[in-house]
Amino acid sequence: MTPFPRADYDGLSLYEPGRGPVAIDLSDNTNLWGTHPTALERIRAATTDDLARYPELYADVLRDAVAERFGVDPECVTTGAGSDDVLDSAFRAAYAPGARVAYAAPTFSMVEPFAAMNGMSATAVPWPDALGDAALLLAESPAVVYVCRPNNPTGELAPREWVDQLLDARDTGGARGERPGLPLVIIDEAYGDFAGETLIPLAASHPNVLVTRTASKAYGLAGLRCGFAVGDRPTALAVEKSRGPYKVARPASECAAAAIRDAGGWLATCVAECVENRERLRAELEARGLVPPPSRANFLLCPAPSGSAARDAAALRELGIGVRAFTGIPNIEEGLRVTIGPWPLMESFLEALDRTREART
Numbered sequence: 001m002t003p004f005p006r007a008d009y010d011g012l013s014l015y016e017p018g019r020g021p022v023a024i025d026l027s028d029n030t031n032l033w034g035t036h037p038t039a040l041e042r043i044r045a046a047t048t049d050d051l052a053r054y055p056e057l058y059a060d061v062l063r064d065a066v067a068e069r070f071g072v073d074p075e076c077v078t079t080g081a082g083s084d085d086v087l088d089s090a091f092r093a094a095y096a097p098g099a100r101v102a103y104a105a106p107t108f109s110m111v112e113p114f115a116a117m118n119g120m121s122a123t124a125v126p127w128p129d130a131l132g133d134a135a136l137l138l139a140e141s142p143a144v145v146y147v148c149r150p151n152n153p154t155g156e157l158a159p160r161e162w163v164d165q166l167l168d169a170r171d172t173g174g175a176r177g178e179r180p181g182l183p184l185v186i187i188d189e190a191y192g193d194f195a196g197e198t199l200i201p202l203a204a205s206h207p208n209v210l211v212t213r214t215a216s217k218a219y220g221l222a223g224l225r226c227g228f229a230v231g232d233r234p235t236a237l238a239v240e241k242s243r244g245p246y247k248v249a250r251p252a253s254e255c256a257a258a259a260i261r262d263a264g265g266w267l268a269t270c271v272a273e274c275v276e277n278r279e280r281l282r283a284e285l286e287a288r289g290l291v292p293p294p295s296r297a298n299f300l301l302c303p304a305p306s307g308s309a310a311r312d313a314a315a316l317r318e319l320g321i322g323v324r325a326f327t328g329i330p331n332i333e334e335g336l337r338v339t340i341g342p343w344p345l346m347e348s349f350l351e352a353l354d355r356t357r358e359a360r361t
Protein backbone atom coordinates (compact mmCIF):
# COMPACT_ATOMS: atom_id res chain seq x y z
CA MET A 1 0.00 0.00 0.00
CA THR A 2 1.12 3.55 -0.68
CA PRO A 3 0.38 5.89 2.22
CA PHE A 4 -1.59 9.09 1.75
CA PRO A 5 -0.54 11.83 1.37
CA ARG A 6 2.72 11.34 -0.49
CA ALA A 7 5.70 11.60 1.84
CA ASP A 8 7.22 14.72 0.26
CA TYR A 9 4.05 16.71 1.07
CA ASP A 10 5.15 16.82 4.73
CA GLY A 11 7.41 19.72 3.84
CA LEU A 12 4.60 21.75 2.20
CA SER A 13 2.32 24.18 3.99
CA LEU A 14 -0.62 26.29 2.92
CA TYR A 15 0.19 29.70 1.43
CA GLU A 16 0.26 32.34 4.18
CA PRO A 17 1.51 35.72 2.97
CA GLY A 18 0.54 37.38 6.29
CA ARG A 19 -2.26 39.49 4.85
CA GLY A 20 -5.37 40.46 6.72
CA PRO A 21 -7.88 43.24 6.29
CA VAL A 22 -6.11 46.61 6.41
CA ALA A 23 -7.31 50.11 5.43
CA ILE A 24 -4.76 50.62 2.63
CA ASP A 25 -3.43 47.36 1.20
CA LEU A 26 -0.15 47.89 -0.68
CA SER A 27 0.95 44.28 -0.23
CA ASP A 28 -0.07 42.26 -3.29
CA ASN A 29 0.79 44.31 -6.41
CA THR A 30 -2.78 44.31 -7.74
CA ASN A 31 -4.08 47.36 -9.63
CA LEU A 32 -4.99 50.03 -7.05
CA TRP A 33 -6.79 52.14 -9.69
CA GLY A 34 -9.46 49.43 -9.88
CA THR A 35 -10.46 47.08 -12.66
CA HIS A 36 -10.81 47.22 -16.41
CA PRO A 37 -14.19 48.91 -17.14
CA THR A 38 -15.00 46.69 -20.14
CA ALA A 39 -14.37 43.59 -18.05
CA LEU A 40 -16.70 44.85 -15.33
CA GLU A 41 -19.44 45.48 -17.91
CA ARG A 42 -19.08 41.94 -19.22
CA ILE A 43 -19.38 40.45 -15.70
CA ARG A 44 -22.51 42.51 -15.07
CA ALA A 45 -24.02 41.15 -18.29
CA ALA A 46 -23.59 37.50 -17.16
CA THR A 47 -26.17 35.08 -18.54
CA THR A 48 -27.60 31.76 -17.37
CA ASP A 49 -25.37 29.95 -19.87
CA ASP A 50 -22.27 31.57 -18.34
CA LEU A 51 -22.98 29.67 -15.14
CA ALA A 52 -25.10 26.67 -16.10
CA ARG A 53 -23.00 25.47 -19.05
CA TYR A 54 -19.37 24.43 -19.24
CA PRO A 55 -17.04 27.06 -20.66
CA GLU A 56 -14.91 26.50 -23.76
CA LEU A 57 -12.52 23.56 -23.33
CA TYR A 58 -9.34 25.59 -23.84
CA ALA A 59 -10.50 29.23 -23.50
CA ASP A 60 -10.30 29.96 -27.25
CA VAL A 61 -11.65 33.51 -26.86
CA LEU A 62 -8.82 34.41 -24.49
CA ARG A 63 -6.25 32.47 -26.52
CA ASP A 64 -7.21 34.29 -29.74
CA ALA A 65 -7.08 37.71 -28.06
CA VAL A 66 -3.56 36.97 -26.80
CA ALA A 67 -2.47 35.70 -30.23
CA GLU A 68 -3.79 38.82 -31.93
CA ARG A 69 -2.38 41.32 -29.44
CA PHE A 70 1.11 39.81 -29.50
CA GLY A 71 1.15 38.74 -33.14
CA VAL A 72 1.68 35.02 -32.54
CA ASP A 73 -0.06 31.86 -33.78
CA PRO A 74 -3.01 30.85 -31.51
CA GLU A 75 -1.40 27.41 -31.19
CA CYS A 76 1.53 29.10 -29.43
CA VAL A 77 -0.76 30.26 -26.59
CA THR A 78 -1.88 28.45 -23.45
CA THR A 79 -4.12 29.78 -20.67
CA GLY A 80 -5.08 28.94 -17.12
CA ALA A 81 -6.75 29.90 -13.85
CA GLY A 82 -4.18 32.61 -13.13
CA SER A 83 -0.58 32.43 -14.25
CA ASP A 84 0.06 30.40 -11.08
CA ASP A 85 -1.96 27.66 -12.76
CA VAL A 86 0.06 28.02 -15.97
CA LEU A 87 3.32 27.78 -14.00
CA ASP A 88 2.06 24.74 -12.10
CA SER A 89 0.98 23.07 -15.36
CA ALA A 90 4.35 23.83 -16.98
CA PHE A 91 6.23 22.36 -14.00
CA ARG A 92 4.06 19.24 -14.17
CA ALA A 93 4.74 18.88 -17.90
CA ALA A 94 8.49 19.13 -17.18
CA TYR A 95 8.53 16.59 -14.35
CA ALA A 96 10.67 13.46 -14.40
CA PRO A 97 11.94 11.50 -11.36
CA GLY A 98 14.82 13.47 -9.83
CA ALA A 99 14.08 16.59 -11.92
CA ARG A 100 15.10 20.01 -10.59
CA VAL A 101 13.93 23.59 -10.94
CA ALA A 102 16.69 26.24 -10.94
CA TYR A 103 16.01 29.91 -10.24
CA ALA A 104 17.81 33.12 -9.31
CA ALA A 105 17.00 34.13 -5.71
CA PRO A 106 15.25 36.03 -4.31
CA THR A 107 12.27 35.65 -6.59
CA PHE A 108 8.54 34.87 -6.70
CA SER A 109 7.70 32.95 -3.52
CA MET A 110 5.56 30.32 -5.28
CA VAL A 111 8.44 28.79 -7.25
CA GLU A 112 9.67 26.57 -4.42
CA PRO A 113 6.16 25.32 -3.50
CA PHE A 114 5.23 24.65 -7.15
CA ALA A 115 8.45 22.65 -7.56
CA ALA A 116 7.70 20.65 -4.39
CA MET A 117 4.02 20.12 -5.31
CA ASN A 118 5.22 18.56 -8.55
CA GLY A 119 7.83 16.31 -6.95
CA MET A 120 10.84 18.39 -7.97
CA SER A 121 13.60 19.92 -5.86
CA ALA A 122 14.56 23.55 -6.34
CA THR A 123 18.05 25.04 -6.62
CA ALA A 124 18.48 28.72 -5.76
CA VAL A 125 21.37 30.69 -7.30
CA PRO A 126 21.87 34.16 -5.74
CA TRP A 127 20.90 36.91 -8.25
CA PRO A 128 24.31 38.66 -8.26
CA ASP A 129 26.02 35.33 -9.14
CA ALA A 130 23.41 34.45 -11.77
CA LEU A 131 23.66 37.92 -13.34
CA GLY A 132 27.44 37.49 -13.56
CA ASP A 133 27.15 34.10 -15.23
CA ALA A 134 23.78 32.95 -16.57
CA ALA A 135 25.14 29.43 -17.10
CA LEU A 136 25.20 28.92 -13.29
CA LEU A 137 21.45 28.32 -13.54
CA LEU A 138 22.17 25.29 -15.72
CA ALA A 139 24.87 23.83 -13.45
CA GLU A 140 22.75 21.02 -12.02
CA SER A 141 21.06 20.07 -15.30
CA PRO A 142 17.64 21.37 -14.27
CA ALA A 143 14.42 20.38 -16.02
CA VAL A 144 13.14 23.96 -15.58
CA VAL A 145 14.92 27.31 -15.27
CA TYR A 146 12.64 30.00 -13.84
CA VAL A 147 13.37 33.70 -14.44
CA CYS A 148 11.04 36.44 -13.22
CA ARG A 149 11.32 39.54 -15.46
CA PRO A 150 10.80 42.11 -13.97
CA ASN A 151 11.69 40.26 -10.79
CA ASN A 152 9.38 40.03 -7.80
CA PRO A 153 10.25 41.28 -5.10
CA THR A 154 13.03 43.61 -6.30
CA GLY A 155 11.40 44.98 -9.48
CA GLU A 156 14.67 44.61 -11.41
CA LEU A 157 14.66 43.67 -15.08
CA ALA A 158 17.37 41.18 -16.09
CA PRO A 159 18.93 42.60 -19.30
CA ARG A 160 17.78 41.14 -22.60
CA GLU A 161 21.42 40.22 -23.42
CA TRP A 162 21.53 38.21 -20.21
CA VAL A 163 18.51 36.16 -21.31
CA ASP A 164 20.23 35.60 -24.66
CA GLN A 165 23.33 34.35 -22.82
CA LEU A 166 21.19 31.97 -20.76
CA LEU A 167 19.53 30.54 -23.87
CA ASP A 168 22.86 30.31 -25.71
CA ALA A 169 24.43 28.42 -22.81
CA ARG A 170 21.43 26.11 -22.71
CA ASP A 171 21.29 25.51 -26.47
CA THR A 172 24.99 24.79 -26.85
CA GLY A 173 25.13 22.68 -23.66
CA GLY A 174 22.23 20.49 -24.71
CA ALA A 175 21.98 18.91 -28.11
CA ARG A 176 21.32 22.02 -30.22
CA GLY A 177 17.94 22.02 -31.92
CA GLU A 178 17.00 18.77 -30.26
CA ARG A 179 14.07 19.38 -27.97
CA PRO A 180 14.67 16.45 -25.58
CA GLY A 181 18.07 17.83 -24.59
CA LEU A 182 16.80 21.25 -23.62
CA PRO A 183 15.36 22.23 -20.24
CA LEU A 184 12.31 24.51 -20.24
CA VAL A 185 13.17 28.17 -19.61
CA ILE A 186 10.22 30.01 -18.06
CA ILE A 187 10.22 33.81 -18.21
CA ASP A 188 7.56 35.09 -15.81
CA GLU A 189 6.30 38.44 -17.12
CA ALA A 190 3.60 39.01 -14.49
CA TYR A 191 4.80 42.66 -14.46
CA GLY A 192 5.67 42.86 -18.15
CA ASP A 193 2.95 45.44 -18.83
CA PHE A 194 4.80 47.90 -16.59
CA ALA A 195 8.23 47.13 -18.04
CA GLY A 196 7.00 47.96 -21.53
CA GLU A 197 9.01 45.16 -23.10
CA THR A 198 8.35 41.48 -23.62
CA LEU A 199 10.09 38.29 -24.70
CA ILE A 200 6.86 36.82 -26.12
CA PRO A 201 8.13 36.94 -29.75
CA LEU A 202 11.31 35.14 -28.66
CA ALA A 203 9.29 32.42 -26.88
CA ALA A 204 7.04 31.83 -29.89
CA SER A 205 10.05 31.15 -32.12
CA HIS A 206 12.46 29.33 -29.81
CA PRO A 207 12.22 25.73 -28.55
CA ASN A 208 11.39 25.15 -24.88
CA VAL A 209 10.89 28.77 -23.81
CA LEU A 210 7.65 29.81 -22.13
CA VAL A 211 6.71 33.42 -21.29
CA THR A 212 3.93 33.62 -18.69
CA ARG A 213 1.62 36.61 -18.16
CA THR A 214 -1.29 37.40 -15.90
CA ALA A 215 -4.50 39.43 -15.93
CA SER A 216 -4.14 39.84 -12.15
CA LYS A 217 -1.75 42.76 -11.95
CA ALA A 218 -1.90 45.58 -14.57
CA TYR A 219 -5.39 44.60 -15.80
CA GLY A 220 -6.90 44.74 -12.32
CA LEU A 221 -8.51 41.30 -12.70
CA ALA A 222 -6.94 39.27 -9.87
CA GLY A 223 -10.37 38.07 -8.72
CA LEU A 224 -11.03 36.46 -12.11
CA ARG A 225 -8.02 34.09 -11.93
CA CYS A 226 -6.82 34.37 -15.49
CA GLY A 227 -3.34 33.88 -16.87
CA PHE A 228 -1.73 32.94 -20.16
CA ALA A 229 1.57 31.98 -21.69
CA VAL A 230 3.30 31.84 -25.06
CA GLY A 231 5.81 29.27 -26.29
CA ASP A 232 6.47 27.60 -29.61
CA ARG A 233 3.73 25.17 -30.68
CA PRO A 234 5.14 21.99 -29.05
CA THR A 235 5.82 23.87 -25.80
CA ALA A 236 2.34 25.42 -25.65
CA LEU A 237 0.76 22.05 -26.50
CA ALA A 238 2.62 20.27 -23.68
CA VAL A 239 1.39 22.86 -21.15
CA GLU A 240 -2.19 22.64 -22.55
CA LYS A 241 -2.14 18.87 -22.00
CA SER A 242 -0.93 19.31 -18.43
CA ARG A 243 -3.45 22.06 -17.67
CA GLY A 244 -6.47 20.01 -18.76
CA PRO A 245 -9.87 21.20 -20.06
CA TYR A 246 -12.36 23.72 -18.57
CA LYS A 247 -9.76 25.62 -16.55
CA VAL A 248 -10.95 29.16 -17.35
CA ALA A 249 -14.54 30.24 -16.60
CA ARG A 250 -16.38 31.72 -19.58
CA PRO A 251 -16.85 35.24 -18.10
CA ALA A 252 -13.19 35.19 -17.03
CA SER A 253 -12.00 34.26 -20.51
CA GLU A 254 -14.17 36.94 -22.14
CA CYS A 255 -13.32 39.68 -19.61
CA ALA A 256 -9.60 39.06 -19.89
CA ALA A 257 -9.86 38.91 -23.70
CA ALA A 258 -11.65 42.28 -23.80
CA ALA A 259 -9.05 43.82 -21.50
CA ILE A 260 -6.15 42.41 -23.54
CA ARG A 261 -7.62 43.72 -26.80
CA ASP A 262 -7.85 47.19 -25.24
CA ALA A 263 -4.18 47.55 -24.29
CA GLY A 264 -4.08 51.15 -25.53
CA GLY A 265 -7.02 52.37 -23.44
CA TRP A 266 -7.62 52.05 -19.71
CA LEU A 267 -4.58 49.82 -19.23
CA ALA A 268 -2.16 52.29 -20.84
CA THR A 269 -3.51 55.13 -18.68
CA CYS A 270 -3.05 53.09 -15.47
CA VAL A 271 0.43 51.96 -16.44
CA ALA A 272 1.56 55.51 -17.28
CA GLU A 273 0.30 56.92 -13.98
CA CYS A 274 1.76 53.98 -12.07
CA VAL A 275 5.21 54.47 -13.59
CA GLU A 276 5.05 58.21 -12.84
CA ASN A 277 4.04 57.60 -9.20
CA ARG A 278 6.68 54.90 -8.82
CA GLU A 279 9.43 57.35 -9.73
CA ARG A 280 7.87 60.08 -7.58
CA LEU A 281 7.80 57.69 -4.61
CA ARG A 282 11.38 56.68 -5.36
CA ALA A 283 12.45 60.34 -5.14
CA GLU A 284 10.63 60.70 -1.79
CA LEU A 285 12.33 57.58 -0.43
CA GLU A 286 15.75 58.64 -1.70
CA ALA A 287 15.28 62.02 0.02
CA ARG A 288 14.99 59.94 3.22
CA GLY A 289 18.19 58.05 2.46
CA LEU A 290 16.29 54.93 1.34
CA VAL A 291 17.37 53.76 -2.12
CA PRO A 292 15.21 50.97 -3.61
CA PRO A 293 16.61 48.73 -6.37
CA PRO A 294 15.71 50.07 -9.85
CA SER A 295 12.16 48.83 -10.51
CA ARG A 296 10.41 48.25 -13.83
CA ALA A 297 7.30 46.86 -12.09
CA ASN A 298 4.36 48.37 -10.15
CA PHE A 299 6.15 48.20 -6.81
CA LEU A 300 9.29 49.38 -5.05
CA LEU A 301 11.32 47.45 -2.51
CA CYS A 302 12.04 50.05 0.16
CA PRO A 303 15.22 49.16 2.10
CA ALA A 304 14.80 48.48 5.82
CA PRO A 305 17.61 48.20 8.40
CA SER A 306 18.87 44.68 9.02
CA GLY A 307 16.50 42.75 11.28
CA SER A 308 13.71 45.33 11.10
CA ALA A 309 11.61 44.60 7.96
CA ALA A 310 9.09 42.33 9.69
CA ARG A 311 8.76 44.69 12.65
CA ASP A 312 8.37 47.74 10.39
CA ALA A 313 5.69 45.97 8.32
CA ALA A 314 3.82 45.13 11.54
CA ALA A 315 4.11 48.76 12.73
CA LEU A 316 2.80 50.05 9.39
CA ARG A 317 -0.09 47.60 9.59
CA GLU A 318 -1.01 49.08 12.99
CA LEU A 319 -1.25 52.42 11.17
CA GLY A 320 -3.53 50.92 8.51
CA ILE A 321 -0.93 50.34 5.77
CA GLY A 322 -0.26 46.81 4.46
CA VAL A 323 3.15 46.16 2.86
CA ARG A 324 5.13 42.94 2.55
CA ALA A 325 8.44 42.36 4.34
CA PHE A 326 11.32 40.53 2.65
CA THR A 327 14.71 39.38 3.95
CA GLY A 328 17.77 38.03 2.17
CA ILE A 329 17.80 40.71 -0.56
CA PRO A 330 21.18 41.22 -2.29
CA ASN A 331 22.73 44.67 -1.61
CA ILE A 332 19.98 45.96 0.67
CA GLU A 333 19.47 42.86 2.89
CA GLU A 334 15.88 43.61 3.93
CA GLY A 335 13.02 45.53 2.43
CA LEU A 336 9.35 46.46 2.41
CA ARG A 337 7.63 45.81 -0.90
CA VAL A 338 5.18 48.62 -1.61
CA THR A 339 2.60 48.42 -4.41
CA ILE A 340 2.34 51.67 -6.36
CA GLY A 341 -1.12 53.26 -6.51
CA PRO A 342 -2.84 56.65 -6.81
CA TRP A 343 -0.73 59.36 -5.16
CA PRO A 344 -2.94 59.93 -2.05
CA LEU A 345 -2.26 56.29 -1.08
CA MET A 346 1.47 56.83 -1.52
CA GLU A 347 1.25 59.93 0.70
CA SER A 348 -0.49 57.87 3.41
CA PHE A 349 2.27 55.29 3.14
CA LEU A 350 5.02 57.93 3.43
CA GLU A 351 3.34 59.51 6.47
CA ALA A 352 3.06 56.15 8.20
CA LEU A 353 6.63 55.26 7.23
CA ASP A 354 7.93 58.49 8.74
CA ARG A 355 6.05 57.83 11.98
CA THR A 356 7.41 54.28 12.12
CA ARG A 357 10.98 55.46 11.57
CA GLU A 358 10.64 58.22 14.19
CA ALA A 359 9.30 55.73 16.72
CA ARG A 360 12.35 53.55 16.08
CA THR A 361 14.92 56.24 16.88
Ligand SMILES: *Cc1c(COP(=O)(O)O)cnc(C)c1O
Pocket: 029, 081, 082, 083, 084, 085, 108, 148, 152, 188, 190, 213, 214, 215, 216, 217, 222, 225, 226, 227
Ligand atom coordinates in the same frame (compact mmCIF):
# COMPACT_ATOMS: atom_id res chain seq x y z
C1 LIG B 1 1.32 37.77 -8.83
C2 LIG B 1 2.31 36.94 -9.54
C3 LIG B 1 1.93 35.79 -10.26
C4 LIG B 1 0.59 35.16 -10.12
O1 LIG B 1 -0.37 35.70 -10.81
P1 LIG B 1 -1.80 35.01 -10.98
O2 LIG B 1 -2.03 35.13 -12.41
O3 LIG B 1 -2.72 35.82 -10.14
O4 LIG B 1 -1.73 33.58 -10.54
C5 LIG B 1 2.89 35.11 -10.98
N1 LIG B 1 4.15 35.51 -10.98
C6 LIG B 1 4.57 36.58 -10.29
C7 LIG B 1 6.00 36.97 -10.33
C8 LIG B 1 3.66 37.32 -9.54
O5 LIG B 1 4.10 38.35 -8.80
